[in-house]
Amino acid sequence: MRTGVVRTGRACQKAEEMAKTIGVVLSERIAAGLIVDHRIVGALRLYPHESDNESGLVEMHTEGLIEAICEQVILTAGAKDAGCSELTAVGVALPGLIRNGVVEEAPNFPQLKGARIAELLSTQLHAHGLRVPVSVANDADSVAAGLAAAQGKLDSLIRVWTLGVGIGYGRYPFAPGVWEGGHTVVTLDDKEQFCGCGGRGHIEGIMGHRAMRLRFLDMEPEEVFEEARNRDSQGKNKERCLAFVKLWHKALAAGTATSIHMDGPGKFLLTGFNTRFIDLAMLKDYVNQMVKMSPLQGYTLEIVEDIPETRVIGTAVMAEQAVHAG
Numbered sequence: 001m002r003t004g005v006v007r008t009g010r011a012c013q014k015a016e017e018m019a020k021t022i023g024v025v026l027s028e029r030i031a032a033g034l035i036v037d038h039r040i041v042g043a044l045r046l047y048p049h050e051s052d053n054e055s056g057l058v059e060m061h062t063e064g065l066i067e068a069i070c071e072q073v074i075l076t077a078g079a080k081d082a083g084c085s086e087l088t089a090v091g092v093a094l095p096g097l098i099r100n101g102v103v104e105e106a107p108n109f110p111q112l113k114g115a116r117i118a119e120l121l122s123t124q125l126h127a128h129g130l131r132v133p134v135s136v137a138n139d140a141d142s143v144a145a146g147l148a149a150a151q152g153k154l155d156s157l158i159r160v161w162t163l164g165v166g167i168g169y170g171r172y173p174f175a176p177g178v179w180e181g182g183h184t185v186v187t188l189d190d191k192e193q194f195c196g197c198g199g200r201g202h203i204e205g206i207m208g209h210r211a212m213r214l215r216f217l218d219m220e221p222e223e224v225f226e227e228a229r230n231r232d233s234q235g236k237n238k239e240r241c242l243a244f245v246k247l248w249h250k251a252l253a254a255g256t257a258t259s260i261h262m263d264g265p266g267k268f269l270l271t272g273f274n275t276r277f278i279d280l281a282m283l284k285d286y287v288n289q290m291v292k293m294s295p296l297q298g299y300t301l302e303i304v305e306d307i308p309e310t311r312v313i314g315t316a317v318m319a320e321q322a323v324h325a326g
């Protein structure tokens with residue numbers, strides 16, 4: 001069905017000169033795309049489809065999930081690329097702590113904890129006749145790589161905060177390390193324990209969507225920010241919401257300031273569905289108060305749109321770079 005087509009001729013030769021990689025991102029759904037020269041060829045492949053049950057992936061066993069990813073890789077390879085030349089690499093990104101192809105921690109996919117996922121995928125793809133290096137990355141790192149590629153900045157340092165259910169921290173270029181920036185400690189208050197990892201005082205425990213819902217059991221995060229902005233309201237609830245909005249911005253500022261103090265100044269991009277809550281002026285003011293050493297002040301903060309294509313391209317870029325490095 002996939003590698004049966006053998007094409008010859010000029011179009012094929014030209015394609016052969018450029019690196020072809022497949023990027024796969026695992027979240028509520030599997031998104032896969034064929035990437036040539038840092039661009040997506042054709043449309044993104046999504047599984048399960050829009051109409052299907054989206055909780056399906058989380059309930060799958062590891063083997064089922066590996067098979068589902070392989071299937072999408074094979075379909076993606078077969079759709080556009082069959083027979084022209086071998087793929088350079090396959091990259092897979094998922095939310096979690098990934099080291100050396102092993103999922104060390106993945107709160108959203110607990111079944112994958114401890115899985116040697118790169119090896120499992122490579123073996124399974126080989127069984128389907130596809131011999132290709134597989135690399136696995138953290139999804140926030142893939143966002144950073146994708147945004148670096150989109151902005152034509154593959155030679156500079158880019159850090160990304162992804163503001164969603166949890167808080168991701170991505171860094172491009174990839175550097176060995178843990179980089180769990182979303183779990184940076186930003187408060188010593190004993191009551192701050194809403195982080196998904198169970199740790200106290202973390203950025204995610206303040207800013208994560210899940211953590212906000214745990215903190216305000218009677219209000220949705222949207223309502224909290226709405227109330228803080230409402231000029232006509234006052235009283236205890238208003239004060240509570242306003243105080244939280246300040247804390248939320250201070251937490252992101254503190255995490256950014258820590259990253260600047262550890263890793264230097266540079267470009268910080270903010271993405272994810274909860275960037276809608278950001279007051280950029282307030283955020284910049286707090287970072288400014290927290291970073292005072294003059295050599296460290298060359299930093300920028302910018303909100304960028306979160307599109308699935310960016311993550312898929314970034315995953316492919318990282319996989320291609322892993323092949324060259326390895």
Ligand SMILES: [Zn+2]
Binds near residue numbers: 202204
């Ligand atoms: Zn945490």
